[in-house]
Amino acid sequence: MNTSTWKDNAVIKALGELPDQLIAELPNIQVFGAVGDKNFTRMGDVTGSGIVSTMVHNVTVGKADLSSTIKASQTKLDDLVEQR
Numbered sequence: 001m002n003t004s005t006w007k008d009n010a011v012i013k014a015l016g017e018l019p020d021q022l023i024a025e026l027p028n029i030q031v032f033g034a035v036g037d038k039n040f041t042r043m044g045d046v047t048g049s050g051i052v053s054t055m056v057h058n059v060t061v062g063k064a065d066l067s068s069t070i071k072a073s074q075t076k077l078d079d080l081v082e083q084r
Helices: 010-014 018-028 041-049 051-060 066-082
Strands: none
Touching: 010 051, 010 066, 041 051, 041 066, 051 066
16 A cells, blocks of 8 residues: 555545555454444445445546545435435
């Protein structure tokens, strides 16, 4: 994660410190969606929807506009979470 490709990527920059925080926590992940004795099933819903991975792909590979892509993806995520 110390390459210029990583550091200079607009998506990574837009996320601020979040990527570094997530990477630092990888050793603590046991089961996706599980934190301690709690299981957050909505996290699985988000992952399974493909919204986040599609957003990253569209911006990094497809060169889509970052701001509008984030807004559209957030709307999709909000709609998904409201379904429960």
